[in-house]
Amino acid sequence: MGLSLRDTLIDEPAKRPHSRARLEPLPSICKVAILGFGTVGKAVTELLCCSPSLQLRLTHIYNRNVDRKRVPWVPSQVRWTDNFDEILASDVDVIVELVGGVRPAGDWVRQALCAGKSVVTANKHLIATEGDELLELARKANQRLLYGASVAGGVPVLCGLEQGLAGEKLFRLTGVLNGTCNYILSQMQNEVVSFTTALARAQEMGYAEADPSHDLGGFDASCKLTILARVGLGAQPRPQDVYSRSIEGVEAVDFECARKLGCTIRQVSLAELRGTQLYAAVQPALVPLASPLAQVKDNQNVLITAGVHGGETVFSGRGAGGGPTSVAVVSDLVSISRPESFLGSPNPRELKAYPLNHDLESPRYLRLRAPKDADISYAVSRVLSESGVSVHSVLQQSASGSMGSAPVMTLEPCRLSNLEVALERLQKLEHCFAKPLSLPIMN
Amino acid sequence: MGLSLRDTLIDEPAKRPHSRARLEPLPSICKVAILGFGTVGKAVTELLCCSPSLQLRLTHIYNRNVDRKRVPWVPSQVRWTDNFDEILASDVDVIVELVGGVRPAGDWVRQALCAGKSVVTANKHLIATEGDELLELARKANQRLLYGASVAGGVPVLCGLEQGLAGEKLFRLTGVLNGTCNYILSQMQNEVVSFTTALARAQEMGYAEADPSHDLGGFDASCKLTILARVGLGAQPRPQDVYSRSIEGVEAVDFECARKLGCTIRQVSLAELRGTQLYAAVQPALVPLASPLAQVKDNQNVLITAGVHGGETVFSGRGAGGGPTSVAVVSDLVSISRPESFLGSPNPRELKAYPLNHDLESPRYLRLRAPKDADISYAVSRVLSESGVSVHSVLQQSASGSMGSAPVMTLEPCRLSNLEVALERLQKLEHCFAKPLSLPIMN
Numbered sequence: 003m004g005l006s007l008r009d010t011l012i013d014e015p016a017k018r019p020h021s022r023a024r025l026e027p028l029p030s031i032c033k034v035a036i037l038g039f040g041t042v043g044k045a046v047t048e049l050l051c052c053s054p055s056l057q058l059r060l061t062h063i064y065n066r067n068v069d070r071k072r073v074p075w076v077p078s079q080v081r082w083t084d085n086f087d088e089i090l091a092s093d094v095d096v097i098v099e100l101v102g103g104v105r106p107a108g109d110w111v112r113q114a115l116c117a118g119k120s121v122v123t124a125n126k127h128l129i130a131t132e133g134d135e136l137l138e139l140a141r142k143a144n145q146r147l148l149y150g151a152s153v154a155g156g157v158p159v160l161c162g163l164e165q166g167l168a169g170e171k172l173f174r175l176t177g178v179l180n181g182t183c184n185y186i187l188s189q190m191q192n193e194v195v196s197f198t199t200a201l202a203r204a205q206e207m208g209y210a211e212a213d214p215s216h217d218l219g220g221f222d223a224s225c226k227l228t229i230l231a232r233v234g235l236g237a238q239p240r241p242q243d244v245y246s247r248s249i250e251g252v253e254a255v256d257f258e259c260a261r262k263l264g265c266t267i268r269q270v271s272l273a274e275l276r277g278t279q280l281y282a283a284v285q286p287a288l289v290p291l292a293s294p295l296a297q298v299k300d301n302q303n304v305l306i307t308a309g310v311h312g313g314e315t316v317f318s319g320r321g322a323g324g325g326p327t328s329v330a331v332v333s334d335l336v337s338i339s340r341p342e343s344f345l346g347s348p349n350p351r352e353l354k355a356y357p358l359n360h361d362l363e364s365p366r367y368l369r370l371r372a373p374k375d376a377d378i379s380y381a382v383s384r385v386l387s388e389s390g391v392s393v394h395s396v397l398q399q400s401a402s403g404s405m406g407s408a409p410v411m412t413l414e415p416c417r418l419s420n421l422e423v424a425l426e427r428l429q430k431l432e433h434c435f436a437k438p439l440s441l442p443i444m445n
Numbered sequence: 446m447g448l449s450l451r452d453t454l455i456d457e458p459a460k461r462p463h464s465r466a467r468l469e470p471l472p473s474i475c476k477v478a479i480l481g482f483g484t485v486g487k488a489v490t491e492l493l494c495c496s497p498s499l500q501l502r503l504t505h506i507y508n509r510n511v512d513r514k515r516v517p518w519v520p521s522q523v524r525w526t527d528n529f530d531e532i533l534a535s536d537v538d539v540i541v542e543l544v545g546g547v548r549p550a551g552d553w554v555r556q557a558l559c560a561g562k563s564v565v566t567a568n569k570h571l572i573a574t575e576g577d578e579l580l581e582l583a584r585k586a587n588q589r590l591l592y593g594a595s596v597a598g599g600v601p602v603l604c605g606l607e608q609g610l611a612g613e614k615l616f617r618l619t620g621v622l623n624g625t626c627n628y629i630l631s632q633m634q635n636e637v638v639s640f641t642t643a644l645a646r647a648q649e650m651g652y653a654e655a656d657p658s659h660d661l662g663g664f665d666a667s668c669k670l671t672i673l674a675r676v677g678l679g680a681q682p683r684p685q686d687v688y689s690r691s692i693e694g695v696e697a698v699d700f701e702c703a704r705k706l707g708c709t710i711r712q713v714s715l716a717e718l719r720g721t722q723l724y725a726a727v728q729p730a731l732v733p734l735a736s737p738l739a740q741v742k743d744n745q746n747v748l749i750t751a752g753v754h755g756g757e758t759v760f761s762g763r764g765a766g767g768g769p770t771s772v773a774v775v776s777d778l779v780s781i782s783r784p785e786s787f788l789g790s791p792n793p794r795e796l797k798a799y800p801l802n803h804d805l806e807s808p809r810y811l812r813l814r815a816p817k818d819a820d821i822s823y824a825v826s827r828v829l830s831e832s833g834v835s836v837h838s839v840l841q842q843s844a845s846g847s848m849g850s851a852p853v854m855t856l857e858p859c860r861l862s863n864l865e866v867a868l869e870r871l872q873k874l875e876h877c878f879a880k881p882l883s884l885p886i887m888n
Contacts, residue, residue, distance in 0.1 A: 049612065049754065056612075150609060156755030158609015165608065166593060166601020169492060169499075169775025294761075297740070311492065312599030312769035315762035318737075319755065326755035332612025 032339035035062035035089045037110065038100035039071045042124060042151075042331070045324030046098060049332045051077060056332070057339045062089050086110055090117050096338055098331060099123040108132050115143045122334040124151035124327055130225035130241045133232070148334035153226045154179065154303040156326025157319040158333070163234040163307070170309035172234050174274040176444075179226040179284075181301030181322040182210045182217035183249050183269035187286070188300055191257050191266050197250065209301050209322075220246035220284035223271045227282060231273040234307060236351035237280045239273070245360040247285035251439045256369060259397045259410045260288050263367075263443070266296045270444060280356035288367050288443040294318065295444065364442040365394065366413040366421060374407050376433035382409065385431070389424035391416045412443065475782035478505035478532045480553065481543035482514045485567060485594075485774070488767030489541060492775045494520060499775070500782045505532050529553055533560050539781055541774060542566040551575050558586045565777040567594035567770055573668035573684045576675070591777035596669040597622065597746040599769025600762040601776070606677040606750065613752035615677050617717040619887075622669040622727075624744030624765040625653045625660035626692050626712035630729070631743055634700050634709050640693065652744050652765075663689035663727035666714045670725060674716040677750060679794035680723045682716070688803040690728035694882045699812060702840045702853045703731050706810075706886070709739045713887060723799035731810050731886040737761065738887065807885040808837065809856040809864060817850050819876035825852065828874070832867035834859045855886065 034050065036043050043063070050060040060080055065071045068084040076082075083089065086106075089097065090113055097114040099121055101107050107128050111121050121140070123129065129136070129149045140147035150160050154177075163172070178184050182204055189200035201218075204210035216222045224244035231237040249269050260267050265288040273282045289295040294316045298304040303321025308314050320326040372378045379399070386393060392414040399409055413421070421440060428438050477493065479486050486506070493503040503523055508514045511527040519525075526532065529549075532540065533556055540557040542564060544550050550571050554564050564583070566572065572579070572592045583590035593603050597620075606615070621627050625647055632643035644661075647653035659665045667687035674680040692712050703710050708731040716725045732738040737759045741747040746764025751757050763769040815821045822842065829836060835857040842852055856864070864883060871881050 045754070053614070156610075156613070156752075157758055158605045161604055161609035162601040162760075165780060166604035166776055167599075167772065168779040169777075170599070170772045171496070309599075309772065311488070312772040313763045315600055315760075317605075317758075317760055319758035329610065329613045329752065329755040333609055334612075336611040337608060 031059050033061045033094045035094040036098045037064045039065040041324040042327045043100045045328035096120045120146040122148050126152040126225040130228040150334045151327050151330035155321040156329040159305045159317045172309045174308040177271045177305040178298050179271045180223040185209045185301040219248045223284040227271040237356045239282045245283040249286045279359040361419045363415045365415045367441040369410045369439045371436035372433045378433050385427045390420045391424050474502050476504045476537045478537040479541045480507045482508040484767040485770045486543045488771035489774050539563045563589040565591050569595040569668040573671040593777045594773035598764040599772040602748045602760050615752045617751040620714045620748040621741050622714045623666040628652045628744040662691045666727040670714040680799045682725045688726040692729045722802040804862045806858045808858045810884040812853045812882045814879035815876045821876050828870045833863045
């Protein structure tokens, strides 16, 4: 298979899109290779092997040291290999890339597209960093590159942004996009456990990896937010340019205080167009208990889109795990296998290079940390007011946390740049012995 | 424009779908006519006239007695007409049908497709009753018939079911699909007003029509459920075969009792595959306060899909009104205007004629009505137990409603057929002077 670009240009007469004529679809089977036989690879294999009605046939499974991966329930016609070149040389129509990471995954995707194979991937890191280039390559090669599984697992958010909301002028995307963080914060909220205990539980449940830094620090969600911002807002941030803060500083006492404000704490991903600028951030934030952001349970995901004409639309469900992610992968495969399938990037929005602006004004939650017997209130007031930051209300003066007293207050809406100056100075105060924790309060 | 089927078959060489080659898309404008200049027609016109980046050009507006409809803000190049044949004979590429009802809308859609024009419609009644035939006609005519606006307004549920969840084996769809009923029931819940007052408010707000019987009685939601069941479950119920009960019997006292059970009351639409049978119903039901069904506010809509592999996915947002509905219409237009757009029905699910079964077993809420001083409890117990229906708990013995005493109880899971026998007998009891109200309790 695999037509060259040259063939393409010669083959088909120019037609106006709206008068395009088409033959009855031919019955056809689409041959599929899977790269990576981990949790998702196994689940995709199960779906493909157990749904004989699909026009999809699994023919190859690639994994390193493939022999230790073989399972008896895969039909004997499926070829197992640890040689990617064998797959490239085969007659498979679509390669499902589930190895993760940028290298060698990106090179393999490029080679597959150039060899005339379409690609389905769940790789958010790759699409967030090299998606533009890979989509352009796919377009030139007349192949499809689909990545529905890269954001929110089984929740069909990309399809909603690309198609169902194609006619909407979206200006904001808010979401809980990382299941690990949501599981940890939900545990801290509902079971009143410490961050360390909640993280250990997440690791036991298989929701957090041995090195969870990409989840906790926001890089995982930043990749997803980057992809969403591209498809939904036509913006082009890079994941490393998204303002990110870790959830690691959040303690049990913060949930207590949040509850007094009718809120809880979530890792919130937010991309918003403000005039000609883009705001993009992933950080722990206070969210009202009645918000869909607060109601998303355990390791689930939610996305709220805001548009000029239709208002807010909410998508939620299981954002990770073999089952939901394999549904997203197979949905992309079904899309490719349809005889009427279309090529190219379906993005309805013109892409623009919006300058980023992180200096957003918002009300804030602020917790300090001081020795039990130190009174730092006067010094704190002075620093805040000199930095142009006003206290809205004091939630607790000095109720003790695990390490001393913890004065907690809410701040009037202030710019991040002003707050950062204040936080810098607060950290240097004589009795303020830990980094203050500040969280935006969402409305 | 408008190629005949014959041209089509001669024009294009057979190609295997996965190796299909395609030219670079040509820049092209898609010409649009709108039929019906009501709330949605106006909103679609605004979107088309104010978004110059779209590859869509509004060229015609049809309405009866068109002169009284003209507005000055529509560009002068747009032709206003009250003659449908003029539109049919024009060079428009797509007709947007917003006149509603089955006649003449259905005939016009047929004529448009046969004249080589694609159609976008928001007409749930038409698609629910004649969608199969119209989609087949569209396929034969190599045109597209899209109806994303027919269910849940701006919430992209059909696109989610058709594409994002194409790889999922869905077995249940549960939703709040009628904004009028949801506004009325939300008012009764939150403002503690009577049904009559809530209905009057809905009419004032423009959420309910002068004759609201299609909304209250469930026919509107049945049409939407029929369309969802087709796309999501591959089932083919007719709207008139959906089991429907009006919300009109629900009173303030029922919300009080529901709250004691941690529930509220919603008009719930449910389609579920059980083995080889389909259950499809639209009726008022008790739903837990924590369920997304309870949390959908005012005139909003929500759909919960349940699948074997990915679990539950929730879609919610504004299901009616000019803004959200016009977003859905324009999204369909964008889809058609894309040079890469595909033809035919994108339904990934094989359609089957599942036999309907309404005799579902579920726990129930039961309220009776008797004169203030009558004790009917013994007679009621006897009738229920003789019909094979067991009382789970008594919520109130005889607290007075507006018309007398109102014994309220919950029932153990029982079949609808058994309950109906019991209700028939209860109505004939000496002191039971009004029709008992029974509502299923959702879990």
